[in-house]
Amino acid sequence: MSDSTLGLPPGSGVPPTSKPVRPSLIEPDPKIRRRHAKERRFRTFGMIAVGIGVLALVVLVGSVLKQGLPAFSQTFIDVPVYLDPAKLDPDGNRDPEEMKKVLTFGYSPLIAAGLQADLVKRGLDKEGVTAKEVAALVSKGAAAQLRDYVLAHPKKLGETIEFRFLANGRVDGYLKGRVTMESAALDSNISPQQLQLVDKLRAAGLVQKKFNWRFITGPDASDNRPEAAGMGVAIIGSLYMMMVVLVLALPIGVAASIYLEEFAKQNRWTDLIEVNISNLAAVPSIVFGILGLAIFINWAGLPQSAPLVGGLVLTLMTLPTIIISTRAALKAVPPSLRDAALGLGASKTQAVFHHVLPLAMPGILTGTIIGLAQALGETAPLMLIGMVAFVRDFPEAPPAGLLDPASALPVQVYNWTQRSDPAFVERASGAIIVLLVFLVLMNTLAIILRRRFERRW
Amino acid sequence: MSATWLFAVILVLAVAGFFIGRARAMHDADGDIRKLHSLPIYYGLNVAMAAAVPALVVLLVWQLAQPLVIESMVSKQVPDSVVEKVGALNLVMSDVHRIAEGLDRAVSQGAMTSEFADTIRTEETDIRARLAEVGVPLAADVDPAVLDAAQSFRGIAATGRMLMSVVVLGLAIGGFGVAYWLTGRDFRARKYVEGGLKILLIMAAGIAILTTVGIVLSLVFESRSFFSQYPWYKFFFGTTWSPNFRGDSDLGILPLLWGTAYVSLIALVVAVPVGLFAAIYLSEYAGPRVRAVAKPLIEILAGIPTIVYGLFALTTVGPLLRDYFAQPMGLGNSANSVATAGLVMGIMLIPFVSSLSDDIINAVPQSLRDGSLGLGATSSETIRQVVIPAALPGIIGAILLAASRAIGETMIVVLGAGAAARMDMNPFEAMTTVTVKIVSQLTGDTDFSSPETLVAFALGLTLFVVTLGLNVLALIIVRKYREQYE
Numbered sequence: 001m002s003d004s005t006l007g008l009p010p011g012s013g014v015p016p017t018s019k020p021v022r023p024s025l026i027e028p029d030p031k032i033r034r035r036h037a038k039e040r041r042f043r044t045f046g047m048i049a050v051g052i053g054v055l056a057l058v059v060l061v062g063s064v065l066k067q068g069l070p071a072f073s074q075t076f077i078d079v080p081v082y083l084d085p086a087k088l089d090p091d092g093n094r095d096p097e098e099m100k101k102v103l104t105f106g107y108s109p110l111i112a113a114g115l116q117a118d119l120v121k122r123g124l125d126k127e128g129v130t131a132k133e134v135a136a137l138v139s140k141g142a143a144a145q146l147r148d149y150v151l152a153h154p155k156k157l158g159e160t161i162e163f164r165f166l167a168n169g170r171v172d173g174y175l176k177g178r179v180t181m182e183s184a185a186l187d188s189n190i191s192p193q194q195l196q197l198v199d200k201l202r203a204a205g206l207v208q209k210k211f212n213w214r215f216i217t218g219p220d221a222s223d224n225r226p227e228a229a230g231m232g233v234a235i236i237g238s239l240y241m242m243m244v245v246l247v248l249a250l251p252i253g254v255a256a257s258i259y260l261e262e263f264a265k266q267n268r269w270t271d272l273i274e275v276n277i278s279n280l281a282a283v284p285s286i287v288f289g290i291l292g293l294a295i296f297i298n299w300a301g302l303p304q305s306a307p308l309v310g311g312l313v314l315t316l317m318t319l320p321t322i323i324i325s326t327r328a329a330l331k332a333v334p335p336s337l338r339d340a341a342l343g344l345g346a347s348k349t350q351a352v353f354h355h356v357l358p359l360a361m362p363g364i365l366t367g368t369i370i371g372l373a374q375a376l377g378e379t380a381p382l383m384l385i386g387m388v389a390f391v392r393d394f395p396e397a398p399p400a401g402l403l404d405p406a407s408a409l410p411v412q413v414y415n416w417t418q419r420s421d422p423a424f425v426e427r428a429s430g431a432i433i434v435l436l437v438f439l440v441l442m443n444t445l446a447i448i449l450r451r452r453f454e455r456r457w
Numbered sequence: 458m459s460a461t462w463l464f465a466v467i468l469v470l471a472v473a474g475f476f477i478g479r480a481r482a483m484h485d486a487d488g489d490i491r492k493l494h495s496l497p498i499y500y501g502l503n504v505a506m507a508a509a510v511p512a513l514v515v516l517l518v519w520q521l522a523q524p525l526v527i528e529s530m531v532s533k534q535v536p537d538s539v540v541e542k543v544g545a546l547n548l549v550m551s552d553v554h555r556i557a558e559g560l561d562r563a564v565s566q567g568a569m570t571s572e573f574a575d576t577i578r579t580e581e582t583d584i585r586a587r588l589a590e591v592g593v594p595l596a597a598d599v600d601p602a603v604l605d606a607a608q609s610f611r612g613i614a615a616t617g618r619m620l621m622s623v624v625v626l627g628l629a630i631g632g633f634g635v636a637y638w639l640t641g642r643d644f645r646a647r648k649y650v651e652g653g654l655k656i657l658l659i660m661a662a663g664i665a666i667l668t669t670v671g672i673v674l675s676l677v678f679e680s681r682s683f684f685s686q687y688p689w690y691k692f693f694f695g696t697t698w699s700p701n702f703r704g705d706s707d708l709g710i711l712p713l714l715w716g717t718a719y720v721s722l723i724a725l726v727v728a729v730p731v732g733l734f735a736a737i738y739l740s741e742y743a744g745p746r747v748r749a750v751a752k753p754l755i756e757i758l759a760g761i762p763t764i765v766y767g768l769f770a771l772t773t774v775g776p777l778l779r780d781y782f783a784q785p786m787g788l789g790n791s792a793n794s795v796a797t798a799g800l801v802m803g804i805m806l807i808p809f810v811s812s813l814s815d816d817i818i819n820a821v822p823q824s825l826r827d828g829s830l831g832l833g834a835t836s837s838e839t840i841r842q843v844v845i846p847a848a849l850p851g852i853i854g855a856i857l858l859a860a861s862r863a864i865g866e867t868m869i870v871v872l873g874a875g876a877a878a879r880m881d882m883n884p885f886e887a888m889t890t891v892t893v894k895i896v897s898q899l900t901g902d903t904d905f906s907s908p909e910t911l912v913a914f915a916l917g918l919t920l921f922v923v924t925l926g927l928n929v930l931a932l933i934i935v936r937k938y939r940e941q942y943e
Contacts, residue, residue, distance in 0.1 A: 042837035413768065
């Protein structure tokens, strides 16, 4: 509009002299510079925040790995033991039933003597370590291991057999750098002299670190034998619980979602159910533990520490997760498919069960696996239903085994953190590594399922 | 017949019913499927469902209800004098249960005949010794009235089981028979099967309601019996928490609420800025490649079980804060502290805040941003003055949800915050929370008649009400103040 400039009354344009002088268009003025600095700061804050998140993850996983990886190897001591028939089978008839009368106390002197004799034979100097202290290098569980062997092979009595026993937890700690000469000097359970002897045994090849299967498959051990503690019972317990959750939560969750998504009319009743489900998803997990204790144990009289009860509690906890993801999966199936099925004469039920459900299945399974992964890591509710108890015996095969006492992986971790010996911290971190491996596997499976079968309509 | 056997019988009946029903329909139609109203499979399913579903439902309900009914019948029999002597009715009833269980075990091991177990008298036999033999030790000698109650307990239980078997089997066979009799070429089997299926679906959806009802009922009932033993004003306004299993405890919730609030506050102070800035950066600044890497990495934090965070707090963060902050500043030397638990919980909540805010920020329409940028605002000005205000209700909702998570979190505080109930301002001091005390009062030996155990239910009820309130508030804020963009 060229004429507007011409037609302007004089004086309406701002005289150029009253404007702040702007030296250059290329050079930003201070205000712009301030604003840009602010912009950069803001952006940096964002980057720092993302960095903090990623750093937290790295530190978390790193510290668990650093503390836990040593738990998978364990120190063993090779000891030749002379199986003295006079002591182990006083009656002399090689009957295992009779030999059971000799308790583990009767076996420990043999190990001590075997180790002593081996030291002398190899010319290793004990240097002021008493015989009792030498025997203490071997785990307290070694006698039981020896007894089991002898009762299984009564014919071997009278022979000298090379055994590989677990070393005491402190010796193990010394090889892993957890116990040092300085800390041993203050420790009533081990002395620096003993550790020097361990160095010699190690040089002679009698003491060595090996991968420790027993940590993964074996049962838990008592407070003073951290070296023998394993998480086999906990893994089995967690497995049983996951089975219960899968068997109950998947069908119930899918059925509930089908009803809400496909059949329910929009009314108060369905509204109530929906609000309910979204609230249940946000109820603290410990409240589900209280529910389990009050209803399943106190009222229905189910036994404490049973995987069945744990599974029921976890089922109720994971149901909302499964229902929410199943409904999303059902919603993603386009209505035209339903219409086509109905148009061909299928009933509503047939349309849903024959066409919608199979197409939604990958999404449902993904949601279920994620729900299971959540349930696997849950600790608090299981503590309330007695899972913290010390369980040494493996539960039987299901279904009877579902009522036997068992532990669960995360609760086992908690148990180990409550024990005084620092060796249990290493065990707890090791168990967490196993737990995380399971979680990574389950989530990978979920991702693969989603990638492979997800369809975009 | 035991429930397991009944269950097996019903299953067999159902499977047989499926094949028999299908065969009968086909036979009735002379093998020509076109003469049938429904597909053959529906006739089979109809018989199977009629045989199994009502019977199984009754079996389940009976199993759940029978203990309650017997309990109330037997507890009426126990004379008041015995109740007074022992102290409380539920103590007497637990004795009754133990004796009945002992008698059952003795009979099943063959140590007693079942007539003998029914007629045994305290005057004639040393029951305590007899039961100890079969592995049921009793704390004291058996009172004759309690033994009577135990014997009638066994009697009613046996009758109940008998009755249950008869009713359940009757239902199964009856259902089978009726459905079989109805099966014919003109019977509208599909309609009935689909109707039954729909009822099953509704029942599954109802389990969600039942769970809530179960939670509320169990919390309310046990809390009521707590408040009948302990005054409510001392619970809600008491400032000391010192449970004492010999009785005479102080069970004031205020120190626990203080610890909970303090830990949650620290957690939010860590999680909200970090989570919010991360969400802003990832949704507004980051390129697709950074986003594709950083977003899943941060979300992994949400999938890590809380026990892992707990161990992290216990072994890494706690000693670190103690050695580098608390001790040099002279603020205490405890590895368990509010700061430890709060910091670690904050890390746990980062993905929670960031992914919720991310969704909300992404929902703000691009036209708003374009308008602001077109007027010459920088990106950060656009975010602060346009995007965030538009997303504010959602962000506040996300923060409230995070707060409810923080309040209900258990393992991190159990391992990181400590067990000492105190009200202190020093963040490097060990304090305790509601959830920690629920765990400590309910693990190990629990005695459901003492206020020291029952207080856990009152704590649980408080926790439930507070978190539910926060969730509902978040939902209302999001719904009411959400800007509608078309």
